[in-house]
Amino acid sequence: MCTVIISVPDDSSSPVRLLAVRDEDPGRPWDRLGPWWPQTHPGVIGIRDARAGGAWLAANEQARTLAVLLNRHDLSDRRDDEVTTRGAVALDAAAGRAVGDSPQTRGFNLVEVTAHTARVTAWDGLCSRTTELPPGIHMVAHDDVDDPETPRIARWLPEFQDAAPAGAAWWKPWLDIVERTADLPGDDPAAIIRRQSFEGVPSYSLLVCVASVGDAEFDVRDAPFTTPGTWTPAALR
Template structure:
């Protein structure tokens, strides 16, 4: 039930900006952004799932790649035997390797950035689909990109798109400053209770999932590489202003 907001630039030499909020079971341990895979994925940094060893979000500055994964409901029951952690899909994506036609995992939406290009790969347990995003601002959650049937997307997408115009532009702006209008919207979104279907900072337990919003990352992917900033909320499922680093 994570949320990703991404702005795809018109020009290939302008940066992609991405803001990702992670929803997960607070009892499932994780490690903050770091180089956790020096032997198997040298140069890659990311948020590591300490239990399975994969990544929720990962990036490689040298290749100007970033990938982040959102869980998606399977359209049919998949046998647990033989299934792998979805975190491996993220690491393989950053290494430039796409999922096979039938990934041995539960469903996902995989957001991949390479330079100024953003592709979303969807696996629902039945079929694999890939869509390249057009320039502009997009939102992804647990269904399709910019899906008006997802209440938080229907409620907030236009507002995030409008906020892009208020962002600092040009080389003088520090990368994290660019996100200030989006951070302000996230804070405003916290006026909604975390159990509201429109909420971005969420408590998904009433929906039958043991997940709450735990952390967020802001990333800039541009000609100079990739910059990722990270922060965790003081209390799962509740907004507080974060100093991302």
Template sequence: MCTVIVHVPEDPAAAIRLLAVRDEDPGRAWDPLGAWWPDRPGVIGVRDTRAGGAWLAADPAGARLAVVLNRADLIDDSLATGSRGHIVLDAASGGGLPDAPPTHGFNLLTVTPGRARVAMWDGAAVRTVDLAPGVHMIAHDDVDDPKTARIVAWHDAFAAPADDDWVADWLGALERTTALPPTDDRAIIRDNRPHGYPTLSLLVCAASVSSGGAEVVYGELEEPGAWNSLQLR
């Protein structure tokens, strides 16, 4: 039940910026932002140690970035044989999606210069939407979904970036959301266990994508599901 905030500027030549919060089972090992894939030179990302894929990955020189969020589906476990993390790597490397991905459901945000696209897979069909200029939030349902409590509560808290301090501004907005307890359905820094999932917020990435390339910075929470001031690097 991750959360992504993304700003698409009116000027297609300006940078698209995003803040991504990862929720995962703390017992599932991961590797921090780095170049973990020798077969994909130039790609960096946050690697899922178990399956070898990525939650978020980018090709800085190629100016591409992708991040995945789990989405509800009705797919039988025996049919979901693939890893969502490898779809992220394919997208960051410039690849496309199959018509019927062999994975559980997802929302996949792919960012290239001047374009942010979300592919939504629910087990029946892949739907895609290009994000219009403005600030958008993505969680486990549709983009800017009014059925998602955290989107209703906090969408307007993340103003369009106005200057180079946008990461600090958005981290400040994220910190203000933690006035809610992490078990509240409106929370962004989350403890999802009361909602039936073994996942808590673990880390945050911020990224900027333009024709000049993709830049990504990373920081981990000291305690899963609990806020602390972050210095993203």
């Protein structure tokens, strides 16, 4: 399950800041940040799922939008042949296309960022609800925003909140925290750098992304881990 930390500014003079760690089957092919969808989503860059063709994270500099998709437990009884891939959700969001009230996908948390605002749409396969994030630093995983019942949020959110991003390398204090979280075993409920399996399918942390989205600033960077599920000092390009 992926993790997102996000800072929403008090006013429009500052950008939204975001750090995201992606967890996925390390055997599933993917591509680093790039303009992989010139025909269907011109101007959008993202981290591409090479198998299904969608995106985990997608961003649109001209529109000043960014979206990240996190898996969420699906409460529906729909069969696999009754749902579509979640990969188009982040792409469409970055392109300004609405999610809709009843997506034909498995459950997800969709983080959507504009130049000054952020919101999270939670879809559990039965109902959809959207939370506008107030100014401050928030954390999202596989349940609700800032959910105190999610161990990694309960353990680490206060530390991220105490390390407000600032300066040219604003992400460094947050990355220092992520590095310390890697002292936990990868299957610890409070771990952010994860190394575990669900129903026999591995789910390992693969990379970290950071992004600034504002009127005067738009910057998205990615850094894969050398070994899946193992913290690597991030060389953010």
